[in-house]
Amino acid sequence: MYAGFDYGTSNCAVGVVDNNTIRLLAIGNNQVLMPSSLYALERELICEYVGQQIPDDALQQNFLSLRAPAMAQARSVRTEYDIRPEEQSIFFGQDAFDQYLSMPGEGYFLKSPKSFLGASGLRSEYIQFFEDIVTAMMINIKQRAETDLGKTITHTVIGRPVNFQGMNAEQSNRQAIAILTLSAQRAGFKSVEFLFEPIAAGLDFEARLSDDKTVLIVDIGGGTTDCAMVRMGPSHRNNTERQQDFIGHSGERVGGNDLDIQLAGKHLMPLFGMHSSLKNGLLMPTATYWDAVRTNDVGAQANFNSQQTELRLQQLMLDTTEPELLRRFITLRDKKQNHHILRSAEQAKISLSDSSRSSLDLNSIVTGLSCTISRNQFAHAIERPLASITDLMTEAIRQAAVQPDLIYITGGSAKSPIIRQAIEQKLGTIPVVDGDHFGSVATGLTAWAQRLFS
Known part of the structure; x- marks a missing residue:
């Protein structure tokens, strides 16, 4: 099987x-x-x-x-x-x-x-x-x-x-x-093959095309964003070798996790002392706060959990003007609750796909702690990774040296209206079609497995 x-x-x-x-x-x-x-x-x-x-x-x-x-x-x-x-x-x-x-x-x-x-x-x-x-x-x-x-x-x-x-x-x-x-x-x-995720994401969509199209597939996953310019349609879909139809591609380690990290760093970490003041008038150093939320970075997590960080935080407790906030952060670190913070940011991101505001209950971390994040705040928080995502789209188009007939977007984070708006602003009037944001890759991989193994 x-x-x-x-x-x-x-x-x-x-x-x-x-x-x-x-x-x-x-x-x-x-x-x-x-x-x-x-x-x-x-x-x-x-x-x-x-x-x-x-x-x-x-x-x-x-x-x-x-x-x-x-x-x-x-x-x-x-x-x-x-x-x-x-x-x-x-x-x-x-x-x-x-x-x-x-x-x-x-x-x-x-x-x-x-x-x-x-x-x-x-x-x-x-x-x-x-x-x-x-x-x-x-x-x-x-x-x-x-x-x-x-x-x-x-x-x-x-x-x-x-x-x-x-x-x-x-x-x-x-x-x-x-x-x-x-x-x-x-x-x-017993047998293991691989297929590029943006190609897999587009296979189910291709089966529904009645005419040949040049499609820009944008797969915004949790860890990476992959873009592929692919010739699709009735003349192509039965080919077992698709390399000639794969006319441009780009990919980078920027995805939904990075959106969560930016949201957590810019709107949740201040609740734990980020941007607070020190007694000498300087602002609290932010590197350790960013290490806490970069849970997808081996080096950042090693730094966050190191003894050197523990000693630094102890010194900052003597220097801060808001010790109660830094104490929250130290407790978060001691209890290894940084993943919980990322989970809360992810839940806010998901909620903001359908609502203009999201209320987060952080009571399990700090008794009585909560916050509200607006869709506009989310948009400002993710400007940098979102710019990287849209740059990947233009790079795939540049490689293909042809404009796409339509854009097919998939991946959980692609549900966000902020991301869709950024795509439309970047690429103009090209039609944008939504795929199955969570199941399209698995469906395409299964279709490819059928071609290879049946």
């Missing part, structure tokens, strides 16, 4: 062809979308979970040999913290969020691991750690999908952005694809 696998930055989805119809499977508490998140009682237990769950005997034995020291460390952690073998120690999707939100100062929580896979300068132990995280998630998602389907899935097409990172793009892409390939194989997929 074959499937399309959207291992997304924000959400994951799996599609199959069932009775000649593409169907997305229930993988997240009876939902077709599963948040891309993981929570472990202790991070050492992630490796143990993988070692126990790899279905292929040869791959399992190879993994256990490669990770022997880590497996021994996991056994020690279980003994030290009295974690019984039958006790659930790894949680995925919404369950991971629920565990983190109930116990933010404990355990290990990671959201959007796809954002880290192409990071430059990762040491081998970090690459192995991300292999284990991705494998654990893929194993769990595959098991859920097969439970819903009632069949074993052996072949898959996985979506990939044009570029996982902006810098050292080719090296970054090789590293990320290697992690995803090995993880998928360890999860039990």
Whole structure:
């Protein structure tokens, strides 16, 4: 059995062809979308979970040999913290969020691991750690999908952005694809292929075209934005080789997460002392506040959690004129609630797609704390990443050396009227068509898997 696998930055989805119809499977508490998140009682237990769950005997034995020291460390952690073998120690999707939100100062929580896979300068132990995280998630998602389907899935097409990172793009892409390939194989997929996500996003739309068109596909994902200029329509859609139809493309590590980060930094972090004054008349340094909300940046998170940052914050407590605000920030850091702040910003972004104002309840972080954000404030907060997104569109058009007949936009953040307005302002009167903002990539990957494996 074959499937399309959207291992997304924000959400994951799996599609199959069932009775000649593409169907997305229930993988997240009876939902077709599963948040891309993981929570472990202790991070050492992630490796143990993988070692126990790899279905292929040869791959399992190879993994256990490669990770022997880590497996021994996991056994020690279980003994030290009295974690019984039958006790659930790894949680995925919404369950991971629920565990983190109930116990933010404990355990290990990671959201959007796809954002880290192409990071430059990762040491081998970090690459192995991300292999284990991705494998654990893929194993769990595959098991859920097969439970819903009632069949074993052996072949898959996985979506990939044009570029996982902006810098050292080719090296970054090789590293990320290697992690995803090995993880998928360890999860039990016998055949693994990849397809550019903007191409996948447009395949379902192409099936509905009655005339040939040159289409600018804009896929604004959680971690990346990918744009592709593609010749589409009846003359093209049955081709198994589409490279000649792919006439321009651009991609960068800027997406929905970056919108959340900007919103959190500019409108939530001031509630925790950002922009407050010091006794010498200077403003509070902002670097640590931005490190807190850049949860998709390995270096920023290392800085935020470092002992040097702890000492700096202790000194700033002596220097600030508003110690109660900085104390909030220190408590947030101690309880590892920075992911909660990003979650709140994301919820505001989603709410502002349909409403002009969003009220956020931050009571779980600080008793009685709340704030209201307007759509105009959101628009000002995201000006920089939004400019990068629209620049990617013009770059794809420049490469193609032809204007698109229409623009097809997809991805969760593309629902925002602010983003749609920016696209229309940048590209003029070209018609803009909305796709399935959450399921189009998985649907297209499934259609491509059918072509390759049926």
